[in-house]
Amino acid sequence: MTACSNGEGVHDEGAPAGSASASAPTSSPGTSGETPTGAGQTDPAGWASGDSTGGTAGSSGTTGSTGSSGSTGSSDSTRSKEPASASAPCSSASVRMTATEVSRPLNHLLLTVTNTGSKNCNLIGYPAVRFGEAQSVPPAFEDSKPQAVVTLAPGESGYAGVLLSAADGSGSHGYTAKSLEVSFNDGAGAARPSLPAKGVYVDDSIGVSYWQSTMADALAW
Structure with a gap:
């Protein structure tokens, strides 16, 4: 069914968290043209940069172990939307x-x-x-x-x-x-x-x- 509002109850829209390279957040479905904004998504670029760092360091032979620094990209995952059980x-x-x-x-x-x-x-x-x-x-x-x-x-x-x-x-x-x-x-x-x-x-x-x-x-x- 279609609900018609009399104009009361304006809804705020929040801005997505996360980096600029994050994928578009998922919005909850609604009617009347509303597009609420969800929380930020995991930044895949963080993982990509980590892999690149590890690969470059590994090629030197003596410093390959420093490639683990690429794992820092995983910190972006904390920006993703929390599961309902954690809310x-x-x-x-x-x-x-x-x-x-x-x-x-x-x-x-x-x-x-x-x-x-x-x-x-x-x-x-x-x-x-x-x-x-x-x-x-x-x-x-x-x-x-x-x-x-x-x-x-x-x-x-x-x-x-x-x-x-x-x-x-x-x-x-x-x-x-x-x-x-x-x-x-x-x-x-x-x-x-x-x-x-x-x-x-x-x-x-x-x-x-x-x-x-x-x-x-x-x-x-």
Whole structure:
């Protein structure tokens, strides 16, 4: 499905780390023309220069052992994107969150989390949202659970969709909420993104998606 934003929630894009000769970083898929920037890649030139140094030194016969200096090129590998298992959970201190009411699908809110830190972080599970004075958080759509944890490199964004109310008006106990608190399920703090001035209408049909790497996936439920 295609999600239309009302203009709120601009996403920052981070710059790739690594040397100028690094291969192009891999961007996470998104919609609406977003091209978040990933972390730097391993610099193959470092390895090439190391091999050349080793080969030249080896040809002298007496100093061939100094060819090991070529291994210094491997230090560039530390600039590559960390594996998800090595990343810390995203927290309210390392991200910026926005809440945008979209026109399609109807009665949906898009949560956007952008990594503003200097290291990768993981979006675990789904957001625990509380509108207004609500005493409980809505359930997640289990079918939206991704196959892998969403990992954000610096500058990259992740998304979750919130179904606010039933499109056919079948929901009950509806009310207008003007404030929102979103907690990370791993206990890493809470964010309070702004809602539209008029508030948003919520009823007991409310539900949220798991964190996703694209807007389209977040708004599919």
